Amino acid sequence: MGKGLLIVFTGNGKGKTTAALGMAMRAAGHGLRVCFVQFIKGGWRYGELEAVKRFEGLIDLHVMGKGFTWKSDNIEEDARLAREAWEFACAAIASGVYHTVVLDEFTYLLHYQMLELEPCLRVLADRHPDQHVVITGRYAPQQLIDAADLVTEMQAVKHPLKGGVKAQQGIEF
Ligand code: ATP
Numbered sequence: 270m271g272k273g274l275l276i277v278f279t280g281n282g283k284g285k286t287t288a289a290l291g292m293a294m295r296a297a298g299h300g301l302r303v304c305f306v307q308f309i310k311g312g313w314r315y316g317e318l319e320a321v322k323r324f325e326g327l328i329d330l331h332v333m334g335k336g337f338t339w340k341s342d343n344i345e346e347d348a349r350l351a352r353e354a355w356e357f358a359c360a361a362i363a364s365g366v367y368h369t370v371v372l373d374e375f376t377y378l379l380h381y382q383m384l385e386l387e388p389c390l391r392v393l394a395d396r397h398p399d400q401h402v403v404i405t406g407r408y409a410p411q412q413l414i415d416a417a418d419l420v421t422e423m424q425a426v427k428h429p430l431k432g433g434v435k436a437q438q439g440i441e442f
Pocket residue numbers: 281282283284285286287288374405406407423425428430431436440441442
């Protein structure tokens with residue numbers, strides 16, 4: 270018997286979301302089902318959204334907030350969408366259908382207090398012992414790090430955007 274892991278990819282360096290996607294691919298390669306929930310969507314046409322369509326029935330991808338970009342001019346609406354997205358994720362975790370549930374960019378909801386930390390930690394703690402959960406995003410709260418089994422901090426050593434290189438297809442999106 271394995272153990273369901275709580276995995277956190279955090280830090281300021283590039284590679285958090287792509288690491289989670291890599292894990293989704295790895296599981297899918299074994300015929301294991303993954304639910305990949307994107308809590309924040311940028312303006313780009315992300316390659317992974319198209320790629321994941323080719324894994325129909327194995328990787329279920331859900332972009333929350335209907336293309337919502339997290340521009341905070343309506344905090345109440347943001348909080349409502351955050352709760353809605355979290356409830357969706359809770360249902361995926363509780364369903365028992367998925368080998369792995371990915372909560373991409375979820376840390377921001379905690380960091381900016383769109384959601385209360387304690388109830389979220391309780392849902393994670395009370396999940397089925399076999400259930401793997403992967404959380405990505407900068408500023409992972411210390412209590413989430415404490416609760417996790419595996420934490421990797423991506424450290425920004427160099428990034429081409431700093432030198433003026435624009436975001437590129439297939440690299441950033
Ligand atoms: P990726 O999606 O490429 O795995 P990520 O999930 O680690 O990156 P995020 O914090 O979600 O990174 O930010 C998304 C975008 O910001 C990516 O396009 C990424 O290239 C860019 N980015 C990440 N780290 C840095 C950095 N240190 N400086 C500038 N841009 C960055």
